[in-house]
Amino acid sequence: MLNLSSLLEHSAREHPERIALVLGDTRLTYAELLARSEDIAGELRRWGVCKGDTVALSCPNVPDFPAAYFAILRVGAVVVPLNVMLRPQEVAYHLTDSGAKALLCFEGTPQLPLGETGKAGFDQAPACEHFLLLDRIERTGATGAAGPAEAVATAAEDTAVILYTSGTTGRPKGAELTHRSMAMNAMVADRLFTAADDEVMLASLPLFHAFGQSAVMNMGLLRGATLVLQPRFDADEALQLMHREGVTFFAGVPTMYWALLGALATTDDREAPARLRTAVSGGAALPVEVLQRFGTAFGVGVQEGYGLSETSPVACFNPPGLPPRPGSIGRPVWGVQMKLIDDSWQDVPGDGRGEIAIRGHNVMKGYFQRPDDTASVMSDGWFRTGDIAQRDADGYYYIVDRVKDLIIRGGFNIYPRELEEVLITHPAVSMAAVVGVPHATHGEDVKAFVIPVPGTELREAELIDWCRERMAAYKYPRSVEFRDSLPLTSTGKILKRRLTAEAGGEPCST
Incomplete structure (x- = not known):
């Protein structure tokens, strides 16, 4: 049982009698x-x-x-x-x-x-x-x-x-x-995050989502921690809650870390929360520039991991006690195996790029009443994720991009995340998202959507020239659109499919 x-x-x-939940003045x-x-x-x-x-x-x-x-x-x-x-x-x-x-x-x-x-x-x-x-x-x-x-x-x-x-x-x-996969995922997360008995966790991630559900709610309640609930993420409010409630643990997606940096830079006292000691990122690849800036501003290193709804979700994490490797999602967690495969389920050796496949206690039974969909992503207990990665000699994985985000321009493969990592290092670029757009002769071309740093001036031609100097000729964006914000899912991920649709690509119903 x-x-x-x-x-x-x-x-x-x-x-x-320990406080389990905090919401405003309510304490349960x-x-x-x-x-x-x-x-x-x-x-x-x-x-x-x-x-x-x-x-x-x-x-x-x-x-x-x-x-x-x-x-x-x-x-x-x-x-x-x-x-x-x-x-x-x-x-x-x-x-x-x-x-x-x-x-x-x-x-x-x-x-x-x-x-x-x-x-x-x-x-x-x-x-x-x-x-x-x-x-x-x-x-x-x-x-x-x-x-x-x-x-x-x-x-x-x-x-x-x-x-x-x-x-x-x-x-x-x-x-x-x-019950096993969800319970064990909470236990593995508790072990990985080295949660303490006096943990105060800010629950900003939606609890209806796998990340917030397993790595915050279930793990926190297993530990006996106090969960400070935030019904909808707002960076300014999150900072206030961190100070007021003495938050020690925060888990979020990359756009949340980016927003917290912005909030800290504009808040009156500009003081980082004193008790924050653990910061965990997942849900999407965290730009190295954001990781480094957060560590400097908040005095806390961000521990990056990886998982999906289909894996309960935690599958990979930077091992606690060891210096995190910037840009890496870490190594498989206890009881989980990972490998890189090609389109035919064959292993990709060495440091070659391949699709991540996962097997272990965390993997789903299948898609509910969808045997064909299940069969298309599972084989011999392995689940293929749709994420492209590389692996170094020590077994650390590095996300390259989503298979379906791949841009093919004139026969060359272009991985948007690689370009985004470069774009965000420009001193006038706050956030960037790169998508493929239709092209009459090349099949696809590269377009960047950019949020400028407030108070800076940046022209499209100037940024394209800057990219041309730092990226291969087939990679750099041919067009740039500046925006005040980017469309996000309810969990804070950038809605690239909407950007693609707005740029004239595949239609989007969301």
Whole structure:
């Protein structure tokens, strides 16, 4: 028997009076969080939700997210976390595709009316039986003298969570993750990040996403840490929370680190948070320039790792206790194997470039009810990621780019990340994204979208000439577009497919 809900139950038993969650002036102890979770579990039982059912959860980073997440697991059901930015027809698709029996929904705010959106999506998914507003579930604050009802016995290989991919190459697919893969990923993260008993973690990453779910919420609650919840990332607010709550741990994607640097440079006191001792980056490749600038400004080295929704997500990390290698995602974590392969699944030897393949306890069972899609990315337990990398003699991996971001200009392969790493070293460039655009004779050409450093002046021709001096003739961008911001996903990744569409490339529905 293994049920992922034991992460919360154990910490509530060991540290009942320790603060588990902070949101504004609200502070919940571990005992109170478990009691709230049992209230929600009781409501699910009354509606007939039981072992094997799937339950969708639409909720931002507020206390009811972990409470509902573990409540669903306690009754033996499968959690389907939903991106809170989904529109009604997208909610309906996820409910239908996952076979959800119920939708648990946070009522939300006028700016983010999740209850209204969720109900509209629920009405378009006739097979989903129940719509429950978390705000309306009675808060008893008690679990009875005998404690909460026992968690339903689930097997280690039973599906615990279905995480939907972003759908960059088609309709979103649900990755089935087991109680074992999710529990072990939290334990591996706890070991890697060397979390302490007095850890105060800023939960800015969306908890509905794999990174925030495993490496912040599950790992933090396993450790008995205090999670400071931020419903929507804002760099200025994040800095304030770090100072006010004494945050010791921050995990984020590269654009969050870039935004924190900007916030620190413009804040009145310009003091880095004194207690911050661990910074973890994942979700996308962290530009070396941003890594180095953050270390200098905040006095904390950023530990970079790598993973995907399909790998629970942590798969690779810079080993703790050793100096991080700038630009490297590290080495495979405990119990996980990695290799580089070509299009035919053949190993790529030495330092050659190849697609990362992963095998281990963290890899998904498959895409929910999509055997053909599963077969296209899995073979003999190996999962091919779609990310191109190189490996050095010590077994450290270095992301080159996404397979689907590759630009082919006149028969030459161009990796956008390589160009972005160069662009960001220009003193007037704050952030850059490179995409391929259609070209009549070369097939594709290179275009850069650039956010200038505030207060600087930069012309397109000037930047192109600068690039020409530092990049091979076939690589440098032929056009540059300056912007105040770049489109981001809800998890803070740059939406390159939207930039491609706006530049005249493939159509984009997002």
